[in-house]
Amino acid sequence: MRILLCYFSGTGNTWWLCNRFKEMAEERGAEVTLRAMDEFLPKGMGAIVSEWCDSDVIGLAYPVHSSDAPPLVYRFLQDVAEGMEDGRRGPEHAFVLTTMQSFSGDGALMLEDGLAKMGVRIRVSRDFRMSPNTGVPFLTFNPLTDEKLERQMARTLAELEGTVDLVVQGKEMRKVQYGSFGRFNGWLQRVGPKWKNRTWRYFGAHPDRCTLCMLCVEQCPTGAIELEGEELRWTPECTDCFRCYNFCPERAVTVKGFAMREGRHRQHIYFRDRGFPPG
Ligand SMILES: Cc1cc2nc3c(=O)[nH]c(=O)nc-3n(C[C@H](O)[C@H](O)[C@H](O)COP(=O)(O)O)c2cc1C
Ligand code: SF4
Ligand code: SF4
Known part of the structure; x- marks a missing residue:
């Protein structure tokens, strides 16, 4: 088969x-x-x-x-x-x-x-x-x-x-x-209130933490993050996958102004060490 x-x-x-x-x-x-x-x-x-x-x-x-x-x-x-x-x-x-x-x-x-x-x-x-x-x-x-x-x-x-x-x-x-x-x-x-095509409005980059390393831009599956001058901008192309939020090495991606707390998520470290996301 x-x-x-x-x-x-x-x-x-x-x-x-x-x-x-x-x-x-x-x-x-x-x-x-x-x-x-x-x-x-x-x-x-x-x-x-x-x-x-x-x-x-x-x-x-x-x-x-x-x-x-x-x-x-x-x-x-x-x-x-x-x-x-x-x-x-x-x-x-x-x-x-x-x-x-x-x-x-x-x-x-x-x-x-x-x-x-x-x-x-x-x-x-x-x-x-x-x-x-x-x-x-x-x-x-x-x-x-x-x-x-x-x-x-x-x-x-x-x-x-x-x-x-x-x-x-x-x-x-x-x-x-x-x-x-x-x-x-x-x-x-x-x-009910749909996540679909809405979450992108809530994303942002923490101005003190973001080093503009561009990893999130390169890894976004839909090319939804753009660099405008010295600032990152999330666009409606976003498919709400939360990859940028989970894999930013600086925990600089924010949702409604909140960045991920240290130790809160583990799977991004677990999977990163095993080859995800590829490339
Ligand atoms: C926007 C969004 C909505 C979600 N909605 C649900 C849901 O309705 N029910 C649920 O059990 N998990 C929900 N989750 C959790 C994910 O389905 C779950 O963590 C999934 O295994 C992530 O898979 P991935 O790592 O392959 O992206 C949601 C996650 C996101 C990002
Ligand atoms: S991955 Fe994090 S530190 Fe790098 S550009 Fe994106 S938000 Fe900034
Ligand atoms: S949530 Fe996923 S699709 Fe949306 S900007 Fe982040 S990496 Fe791209």
């Missing part, structure tokens, strides 16, 4: 999950190609459309943002669909893996309509609990340590094993967290 797993990961959780998925699926005899969605958007979709059409099953993975997929994921899917307008056909089945902090509602099924238009049906969907990446900067209780992070990842890996089996065996499991309650809450999160 040839699996093409396209993922978006803002701060590393989904990247980590997809890499573990690949290892497990390959142990079970599948052939897995991993592709980061943000790699293709600036370069053009030609290569990914060919890989999409040549695979037996499509995997899509993303972090849940307010019970929804980040805007970049929708854009990616739309671009693939446009790339297939010349009549090319892809596989009929997909699976969706999402990562979330605590509650996704029906966030894992948000691509259903877009995929249906491409003739693709979601056969397996599942949320995986991972560490938060938006932690309120001024709350310091219960900080995430490496030990906690690793314990949580071990639990997630145990759940992933079962999901890999379902995908490789071609079985069905569409899981919406807490059933109709999850559906309703997902809907509520989406009609």
Whole structure:
């Protein structure tokens, strides 16, 4: 079975999950190609459309943002669909893996309509609990340590094993967290005050801490941070992934004026040491 797993990961959780998925699926005899969605958007979709059409099953993975997929994921899917307008056909089945902090509602099924238009049906969907990446900067209780992070990842890996089996065996499991309650809450999160395309207004750079090293500008998956004179400016291109906030070496990116507290987040250090974000 040839699996093409396209993922978006803002701060590393989904990247980590997809890499573990690949290892497990390959142990079970599948052939897995991993592709980061943000790699293709600036370069053009030609290569990914060919890989999409040549695979037996499509995997899509993303972090849940307010019970929804980040805007970049929708854009990616739309671009693939446009790339297939010349009549090319892809596989009929997909699976969706999402990562979330605590509650996704029906966030894992948000691509259903877009995929249906491409003739693709979601056969397996599942949320995986991972560490938060938006932690309120001024709350310091219960900080995430490496030990906690690793314990949580071990639990997630145990759940992933079962999901890999379902995908490789071609079985069905569409899981919406807490059933109709999850559906309703997902809907509520989406009609309520939307994060979508709004968070960029709250970002800023701490004038004393920012060294203008440009790392955030280079690593932003959508090129949403611009340098204007001596100041950084966040633009509506932002996909709300919080990468800039989590990976700034000086903790200089602020949200509503607050910078990240020292020791508050660990996963950015954990993943940075293991190669995320790439490049
Ligand atoms: C804008 C935004 C909204 C989020 N909304 C939710 C949510 O509704 N439910 C949830 O459980 N986690 C939520 N999270 C947490 C992320 O889904 C979670 O930390 C995810 O694993 C991050 O994955 P990544 O590191 O691959 O970007 C949100 C994170 C962001 C940045
Ligand atoms: S990564 Fe941090 S220090 Fe570097 S330019 Fe961005 S905000 Fe400034
Ligand atoms: S500006 Fe920051 S939060 Fe927005 S897309 Fe870029 S890295 Fe992600």
